[in-house]
Amino acid sequence: MSFAEYSEIIQEGDVVIIFLGHESMMPIKVQSGAQTQTRYGAIRHSSDLIGQRFGSKVTCSKGGWVYVLHPTPELWTVNLPHRTQILYTTDIANITLMLELKPGSVVCESGTGSGSLSHSIIRTIAPTGHLHTVEFHAQRAEKAMQEFKEHKVSHLVTVRNQDVCKDGFGITGIADAVFLDIPSPWEAITHAKSAMKRKGGRLCSFSPCIEQVQRTCEALLDHGFEEICTLEVLLRVHDVRAINLPLPDFGPEEGSADSSQMASDVSQEVAPNTGNTSVICRTATPPREMAGHTGYLTFATKPRD
Numbered sequence: 321m322s323f324a325e326y327s328e329i330i331q332e333g334d335v336v337i338i339f340l341g342h343e344s345m346m347p348i349k350v351q352s353g354a355q356t357q358t359r360y361g362a363i364r365h366s367s368d369l370i371g372q373r374f375g376s377k378v379t380c381s382k383g384g385w386v387y388v389l390h391p392t393p394e395l396w397t398v399n400l401p402h403r404t405q406i407l408y409t410t411d412i413a414n415i416t417l418m419l420e421l422k423p424g425s426v427v428c429e430s431g432t433g434s435g436s437l438s439h440s441i442i443r444t445i446a447p448t449g450h451l452h453t454v455e456f457h458a459q460r461a462e463k464a465m466q467e468f469k470e471h472k473v474s475h476l477v478t479v480r481n482q483d484v485c486k487d488g489f490g491i492t493g494i495a496d497a498v499f500l501d502i503p504s505p506w507e508a509i510t511h512a513k514s515a516m517k518r519k520g521g522r523l524c525s526f527s528p529c530i531e532q533v534q535r536t537c538e539a540l541l542d543h544g545f546e547e548i549c550t551l552e553v554l555l556r557v558h559d560v561r562a563i564n565l566p567l568p569d570f571g572p573e574e575g576s577a578d579s580s581q582m583a584s585d586v587s588q589e590v591a592p593n594t595g596n597t598s599v600i601c602r603t604a605t606p607p608r609e610m611a612g613h614t615g616y617l618t619f620a621t622k623p624r625d
């Protein structure tokens with residue numbers, strides 16, 4: 321198993337995602353002889369996991385069942401142990417596209433934080449690209465390295481434990497893209513520029529506050545960056561559900577067969593207490609509430625020398 325490649329069969333040492341139900345998952349490391357307790361009973365790693373196919377339905381000791389999923393960056397983002405605030409897939413998808421990441425890209429990132437974005441970058445640039453990620457908090461840098469090893473992607477990433485604003489990214493003139501998620505990104509623009517390849521390259525900075533965005537944009541302009549733009553990505557997930565719509569009573573119909581013709585997935589019935597006709601139809605409903613502001617994404621292109 322690797323977070324950058326799919327494998328069929330679960331092996332000792334793999335990380336798997338246990339799917340217990342909607343909104344209920346947990347990552348576990350497979351170890352022969354070990355057991356994991358769930359609300360449906362125990363999962364015995366040796367008999368229930370090792371040698372089984374990823375995606376299998378596994379029956380737990382109390383008779384309930386779970387699915388065992390192959391790990392992906394998307395699943396890791398919603399299951400990882402939080403050591404910091406993290407980036408979620410809505411922003412990550414946009415960052416990956418707008419930074420023009422592809423297999424073979426060389427990317428710089430700071431800070432590593434909990435490694436949520438790092439895993440998506442690594443999967444996108446594999447098998448020939450490389451991520452240089454900088455984190456000044458020693459334990460976070462150490463933990464990220466350990467996770468990359470466990471997830472079998474450590475050959476695709478170098479973690480540096482240093483202050484990116486003082487010491488930069490540790491590379492010069494080779495990065496295709498730079499991503500910043502630190503409190504003062506404007507202090508890292510000089511290092512970002514020198515890490516980037518001589519001919520162009522893309523930069524993105526994530527900041528929750530508009531004042532940070534303003535300072536970053538000023539620094540990008542001072543360093544000659546072009547195509548500077550800031551955007552905010554919001555997600556609206558629509559649920560499909562059956563709803564009962566009462567029909568208004570417009571009096572007797574004027575006899576056209578067409579007027580009562582309805583779409584094939586709509587059924588008509590008489591509501592029991594009012595006698596009014598209603599329709600039950602399947603429809604996509606927007607959320608009543610949705611997650612608000614996470615942060616602003618500022619993108620820029622390094623000018624060609």
Ligand SMILES: C[S@@+](CC[C@H](N)C(=O)[O-])C[C@H]1O[C@@H](n2cnc3c(N)ncnc32)[C@H](O)[C@@H]1O
Pocket residue numbers: 404405406407430431432433434435436437438454455456457460482483484485486501502503
């Ligand atoms: C919000 S977290 C990054 C989360 C990450 N993008 C993710 O998706 O998991 C910010 C991280 O930047 C680190 N950091 C802040 N300033 C830094 C600096 N000057 N140099 C290196 N790391 C820094 C912090 O220690 C923290 O771990």
